Amino acid sequence: MNPIGESLLARCKAQGAEDAELYISRGTEFTVRVYKGEIESLVSAESRGIGLRTFREHRVGFSYTSDFEPAALDSLVDEALLNGRYNHADDANVLPEPRPFEVLTGLASPAVAGVDPQRKIDFALEMERRATSLDARVRRVSDAMYSDGSGQVAIYNSRGLEASFDRTVAYGVLETIAEQDSEMQSGFAFTHGRDMDELDLAGVVKEAVENAAGLLGARPVPTASVPVVLHPHAAAMILGVLGSSFSADAVIKRRSLLAGKVGESVAAEIVTITDDPRLPEGLASRPFDGEGVPAERNELIGAGVLKGYLHNTYTARRTNSRSTGSAVRSYKSVPEVGVSNLVLKPGSLSREALLARVSNGLHVSQLSGLNTVNPVSGEFSLGLTGHWIENGRLTRPVKELTVAGNVIALLKKVVAVADDLRFMFAGGFCGSPTVLIEELPVGGL
Amino acid sequence: MPLLEQSLVDSVIKRALRSGADFVELFVERKRNQSISVEESKVQRVNSGNDLGAGLRIIHQGTVSYVYTEDLSEDGLLKTADLAAQIGRRGGGRFAFAELSGAPRPPQRIDVPPDSVGAEAKIELLLEADQAARAVSGAVKQVAVGYGQSAQEVLVATSEGIHHADSRTRVRLMVHAVAERNGEIQTAMEAPGMQRGFEFFDDTSAAEYARAAAERAVALLDAAPSPAGQMAVIIGNEFGGVLFHEACGHGLEADFVGKGSTVFTGKIGQAVASPIVTAIDDGTLPSRWGTLAVDDEGVPTRRNVLIQDGVLVSYMYDRLRAGQQNHPVTGNGRRQSYQHLPIPRMTNTFIAAGAHTVEDIIAATPRGLYAKKLGAGQVDVTTGDFVFAVTEGYLIEGGRIGRPVRGATIVGNGPRALHKIDMVANDLKLAPGTCGKEGQGVPVSVGQPTIRISELTVGGTGVVPAGAMRQ
Incomplete structure (x- = not known):
């Protein structure tokens, strides 16, 4: 195990926690924005953070820090345990038992680290250049950005879980301005992939230009x-708006428009919606969720009928269900329930x-x-x-x-x-x- | 304890300069957060966290580059300085910063640092609020209350020898009430907050805000679907200012202006609003959510009149855009955290008070919508087209406030709506909010007195025209 993880879990135990869980994330970022053929800004960074959950008499405590100095890590443990003292005790507050997960290949491209930054800058410059030469009405670009990043998530818990995975992502974002007479319209488009070579330069340019120019002369029409x-x-x-209603947490707290509708028809028969964290092309894909529970495909609406909700360990316990591997979080937050790749079939x-x-x-x-x-x-x-x-x-x-x-x-x-x-x-x-x-x-x- | 020893600050800047940078700026930030939530009348969450990091911005032959890190050890920072110098070495740009001017202001006064108050007192406050909301009516089925505090310390040091610091402490209460009757569900929220310590709650009653949210959620159960169509719209004070913020304020930010991507480009000195409209961005207002002693580039904040009697007077600048556009700095360079480059942002932005009373405005309106509270909205900065939800609305009929309506949205164009403001009341109030731009959220105030827009499109579920809506 990671030495920081080992010593923190030991410290939690020593201070009276029955269970504890560490969520450590590390990442890199490279972003370039260009304007009128020049670099407007370059950002490059490595970042990290750690979130700690403690469990004592079914009370959960949580604290996070981006400061990895020994003193800061000591107070991370103290704060989490102190915070936990105030929370109400709930039998549903437990850690999941570790289960083996199937590795997901293809989430991380080694190319992100290997590509020469100049090629990334050139990609952004090329997007801007082409966007201003496709249509006479589109002569300006308000945003041309290339960004990529890699991230690693590692989860350790006192039940013996040690799990980690790496993921990379690359984007090109383009916003153009179309002008005609005194009218202006903006057109946005983006392209995404695991690395720069998966980006569709020609496609994003065409779309951003068409989106802006296509709206010139838009008028209201009668009702x-x-x-x-x-x-x-x-x-x-x-779909994104509907997404939050699939959360069992939202259902429990009466914040879901799908509450109490399992087994009922909530959509036309032609509608099937799944949340699939193992989708190969999904940028939200992951082999396990924010608590280390193996990720699985969940059909939420099948042929118009609501099949069920998404759960993390807490909501599953509380409603006598099983976790669907849908805990979402960052190191700064406790695991909430959320969607990954939500797809209308x-x-x-x-x-x-x-x-x-x-x-x-x-x-x-x-x-x-x-x-x-x-x-x-x-x-x-x-x-x-x-x-x-x-x-x-x-x-x-x-x-x-x-x-x-x-x-x-x-x-x-x-x-x-x-x-x-x-x-x-x-x-x-x-x-x-x-x-x-x-x-x-x-x-x- | 200083955020970073002066000697280390100096050696990091020197290291980055050694590579040939023309300008170096070090931003160091420490932020302590605490949040507490009560749901189902139980303490669900007491969370806390520490953010600590630094960002180094350099200009090398006109190209801006930025590197950030959480490793504030000497080794870590010097490595970061080397990396910044290395990625910025391409050059070939034409960027330079406007000169930083003005004396730094003192940070906001905090009497009771929220960190010095135990969680017990905060929990007690929330439980009281929870009970107050539930006591309003049996129809109140769910209440969520939350408390949040943050204490952010920042340091800005540049190769020009500038070394400015600020400390920003904020406390906020959040109440969300859900009312339900016969399968009908309505929600309402209140979220007051100030840049103050825990003394904020000496004169702010959490229970009162909770009651107000619960009462509104219950009242909405009796609201009829909003009519749709063109009509006069009266927009309430306080958070109603979100409309100006979104539909006009962003269009006055110098990065958009510099790229010509807003309708306000090149309009300084021109009439952009009705002559009764004066709009201001003021980063100096005591205790306000968006107030700063110095902005995140170390520039002292100031009161900037944006629109005076309908005429466009000024945009809002960060150092980079002020330099590019040959304008003095305005103290609007802000960033979410050390992980972000500063960009032009609003602070406390509002429409100034006018001469009318709210009663005058209502009495002068034969038919329309009174959008007393606005909710979420969306705006296209380029065109100024907007959509906002009305979270508390009433019909105006014959110069009187009529029945409550639900599900109304107002749709229109910001710059055009500015010209159609025909009455401004004297009840200016500000409200806190978090403004998002380019993925960065920063605390701001929005605000306005009650105003009337002579004609705006109202979207609603009601299919019957407003004039015919009687039982």
């Missing part, structure tokens, strides 16, 4: 009830075939105000931006539309899902294909 098509990113963002229709089913409707590329969705009641009222659909084709851009309703009612109105699964960060790493929703009242002029 109407029409079929609505959600771009995969818009649908993934709704794609169908077999192509995006074009799905659009062809709409003769007159709305294609939504951006949703705004998702953070205003009431997580308990599911009620929402959102701003929409996108394009009008005429005979299966996107035509004029539209903006300043609103749609109001309820997340569950919306899920029940899904009539088709395409085959074009795409991911984005929206709470968890959320993936969705293009989704067709039957008629919704869309407010405009």
Whole structure:
């Protein structure tokens, strides 16, 4: 075991803790932002931190530090034990028994450490250069960034758990500005992978440019009830909002709109949603969760029916269930319950075939105000931006539309899902294909 | 105990300069946090933590680079200085910082350091609040209360010989109430906080805030779905200022302005708002959530008028953007922690008080929405388009406050809405919040008096037009 881990666990025992758990994370970061062909800023760093949970008479104590000096580590133990004295005793406060986990390959690319920083800088510069030469209306870039990082998570506990894994990630982020007459529109796009070579430079440029230029001339339209098509990113963002309701902790605390609905139909039959922490392409993939419990794929909604909730060790104990390996945390926090890679299962229709089913409707590329969705009641009222659909084709851009309703009612109105699964960060790493929703009242002029 | 010995500060800066850097800045931070939460009337969590780290920013031939570390040993810091010098050696940029000016201000006065108060007293406060909220009505089904404190010490030292420090202590209460009746669920929250010690609770009653949240959640159970459409919107004071912060304030930050990515670019001296609107960013206000003695670049904060009588007067700058745009510093260079580069940020930003009373404004409004409290929102900085949730709203009918409505959002465009502000009341108040930008969260105040926007789009679930909404 890591020498820091060993000595801290021993100190916890010596001070009266029945059990203790250390969560140690270490990471590296390299980020470059460029502007007008020059480096705007370079960030390079190594960081680390340690979180300690102690268990004494079913009271949990927690403390964290980024200071690894011996005195700071001593007070880490003292503080966690002191904090624990105030917490209420709950039989559900236990450490999980260590279980073997299956290694997940491919989470970390050695290339992140090996690539010459100049190549990373060049990637950002190239994104910016190409973005300003694709469309006459897009001559400026407001953000061009390349970032990568590696992280290691190690968990040690007094039940004998010693587990660790490494993960790397690389991103390219691009935001362009399209201008025409006195109007400005911004267009955002990103590309992600385990290392720089997995990034799609041409794709991110094309998308950022199209997103900005495509919205030029957007106008409000009169209020109407029409079929609505959600771009995969818009649908993934709704998935992200729904994500918190799968948490058993939210259910226990009455903060979930899915509370008490297991076995009930909560969505159209075509809707199947899984949380899969072992997904090969998932950036939130991990072999075990924040407590060291092996990660597993969990079907949450199967053919429209709610199958169950996500659990950590505490919520599982409290509700006579089993942990689904869904503890999420950083070293600065105790394990909460959360999603990893949350996926709306794609169908077999192509995006074009799905659009062809709409003769007159709305294609939504951006949703705004998702953070205003009431997580308990599911009620929402959102701003929409996108394009009008005429005979299966996107035509004029539209903006300043609103749609109001309820997340569950919306899920029940899904009539088709395409085959074009795409991911984005929206709470968890959320993936969705293009989704067709039957008629919704869309407010405009 | 100083955050870092002066001799070590000097040798780190010297080491980074040795490699040929033109400018070196060392930022050292220590932050102690404590949070306590009570849910289901039980103490769920007493957590504490320590953040300690340093960031080294250098400019080498016009290129800015930044390296941070948690290893504050002499070895660790000198290694960091070498790394900063090495990654920054590319050069070829054109960056320079604006001169740092002004005398540093003293940190905010703290009478009772929250660390000196045991957890028992804080827990007692939370349990009282929990009981007060539950006593409001049997419909109150769930209450979550929380207490948070943080004490951040920062040190900024630069190769210009500047050596400034600040200490920022914050305490905050959070109350979240859930009311439920016949399957209908509504929630409400209150979250007061100040840059003060535990003496904050001498004149702030946790129980009163808890009652207010619970009462609002219960009242919302009787609220009708909000009507949708264009109408006059009265926006309440205090946290209502979040609308200006998000939809206009960010557009006045010099990094966006420098890239021409906001509609306020190049508009200094022009009318950008109705002539009754004056807006200010003031980092010096005593005890406020976003107040700083010096910003995170060591620049003393000041009161910056952004919009005077409708005319755009100033943007908000960090040293880098002030240097690029040939403007004096304004004390708006901020960062979430030592792990982040400073960028232009707001401090305490608000619309100044006007001449009307709230009653005047309501009486002068034949039909509209009174958005007394706003919740979360989202804004496109480039266009200024915004969406905000109304967490406490009422219909205005015939110059009177009518029935409560739920599920309302207001949708519009910040710069256009500024021109449509036609009444400003005299009840200016500020509220604390955490502002997010480029992945960095910093504490700020938002604020305003009650204002009226003559016309705004309201989104809501109600399908019946407002005029016809009677039982």
